[in-house]
Amino acid sequence: MSPIAATNPNQNDNLGGAESETPDAETFGSDELLLTEIDHVAIAVRDLAAAIDFYRDTFGATVDHREVVESDGVEEALLKVADSYVQLLTPTRDDSPVAIYLDKKGEGLHHVGYRVDDCAAALQSVKDHGGRVIDQAPRPGSRGTTVAFVHPKTSFGTLIELVEE
Amino acid sequence: MSPIAATNPNQNDNLGGAESETPDAETFGSDELLLTEIDHVAIAVRDLAAAIDFYRDTFGATVDHREVVESDGVEEALLKVADSYVQLLTPTRDDSPVAIYLDKKGEGLHHVGYRVDDCAAALQSVKDHGGRVIDQAPRPGSRGTTVAFVHPKTSFGTLIELVEE
Numbered sequence: 036m037s038p039i040a041a042t043n044p045n046q047n048d049n050l051g052g053a054e055s056e057t058p059d060a061e062t063f064g065s066d067e068l069l070l071t072e073i074d075h076v077a078i079a080v081r082d083l084a085a086a087i088d089f090y091r092d093t094f095g096a097t098v099d100h101r102e103v104v105e106s107d108g109v110e111e112a113l114l115k116v117a118d119s120y121v122q123l124l125t126p127t128r129d130d131s132p133v134a135i136y137l138d139k140k141g142e143g144l145h146h147v148g149y150r151v152d153d154c155a156a157a158l159q160s161v162k163d164h165g166g167r168v169i170d171q172a173p174r175p176g177s178r179g180t181t182v183a184f185v186h187p188k189t190s191f192g193t194l195i196e197l198v199e200e
Numbered sequence: 201m202s203p204i205a206a207t208n209p210n211q212n213d214n215l216g217g218a219e220s221e222t223p224d225a226e227t228f229g230s231d232e233l234l235l236t237e238i239d240h241v242a243i244a245v246r247d248l249a250a251a252i253d254f255y256r257d258t259f260g261a262t263v264d265h266r267e268v269v270e271s272d273g274v275e276e277a278l279l280k281v282a283d284s285y286v287q288l289l290t291p292t293r294d295d296s297p298v299a300i301y302l303d304k305k306g307e308g309l310h311h312v313g314y315r316v317d318d319c320a321a322a323l324q325s326v327k328d329h330g331g332r333v334i335d336q337a338p339r340p341g342s343r344g345t346t347v348a349f350v351h352p353k354t355s356f357g358t359l360i361e362l363v364e365e
Contacts, residue, residue, distance in 0.1 A: 066260060067260045068260040068261060068262075068281075070260075070261055071281075071282060072281065072282045073238050073284045076238060076309075076312050078356060079357075086356045089354075089356065093234075093326055093329045093331060094233070094235050094314070094325070095231060095232045095234050095235075096233060096234075116233075116235045116236075116238055117236060118282065118283075119238045119284065141357055142357030143309075143352060143356070143357030143358050143359075144241075144308075144309035144311070144312065144357075144358055149259070149281065157259070160258055164254075164257050164258045166254075166258060187308060189254075191250075191251045191308070192244075192309075193243050193307075193308050193309055194308075
């Protein structure tokens with residue numbers, strides 16, 4: 036059973052078409068695709084320089100943007116692939132979530148970022164459908180974006196970041 | 201140290217610009233971006249129907265393609281996001297790699313697929329740069345693609361699929 040179904044008995048409303056509510060700007064239903072792009076796949080690595088070398092040498096993917104995000108305790112390098120990014124992440128301190136992740140799970144895929152037009156609205160849709168969120172409200176992300184994280188517990192083990200440019 | 205550096209002392213050639221070789225069709229260097237798109241992020245789930253519900257209800261993402269890939273022991277549902285896909289994967293038998301993955305690591309991000317123009321050439325570039333591969337040669341993937349998997353051991357913990365449409 037879906038973890039959503041346990042908390043939101045209305046999740047299948049869209050199947051029956053029996054709902055009489057008219058969608059408006061405040062109502063995000065399943066008819067509207069809120070995800071406009073895979074913004075990035077984030078990969079946790081121990082040695083950022085070595086990972087950058089690997090993607091450059093093997094695939095010709097180069098660094099488009101690099102930033103230390105002190106609030107998250109990470110340094111990131113973004114490699115542009117079409118309109119998306121490969122986000123290489125490494126911790127800047129021992130107590131950062133990515134450091135803890137590396138200790139527990141090792142290097143590899145950490146989260147996926149989906150681009151959205153309206154981060155607050157997408158986050159609200161997660162809450163409305165019984166999803167657990169990490170950020171209760173949108174906050175600043177890297178490269179000037181506005182972001183919010185969705186907890187993997189209610190999204191089938193996947194840590195999801197909603198990214199508004 | 202990069203796992204690549206241990207096997208390929210020439211990995212930093214492109215930094216010096218001292219190489220005199222002229223790139224040709226047989227030579228894939230770092231100047232050419234081989235990745236044309238994030239083809240998909242693959243997510244291993246236990247209950248495919250419930251995961252499809254979650255993405256549809258919460259984000260309005262719907263199934264664009266669905267396929268059982270017997271050779272890999274998986275059923276997949278592809279949700280289209282711009283020119284990429286969210287690939288929801290569930291095992292069709294207990295000995296499939298995805299079943300083993302779920303037992304060991306639980307649900308979540310399983311691999312990333314990068315779209316390439318030439319799967320054989322991209323795979324060769326991985327080998328040329330000291331990368332370990334799972335598929336020695338390209339093979340048929342889902343939805344009529346040609347694919348090859350790169351081993352996570354030499355790609356910083358990330359299982360990479362190269363996808364030629």
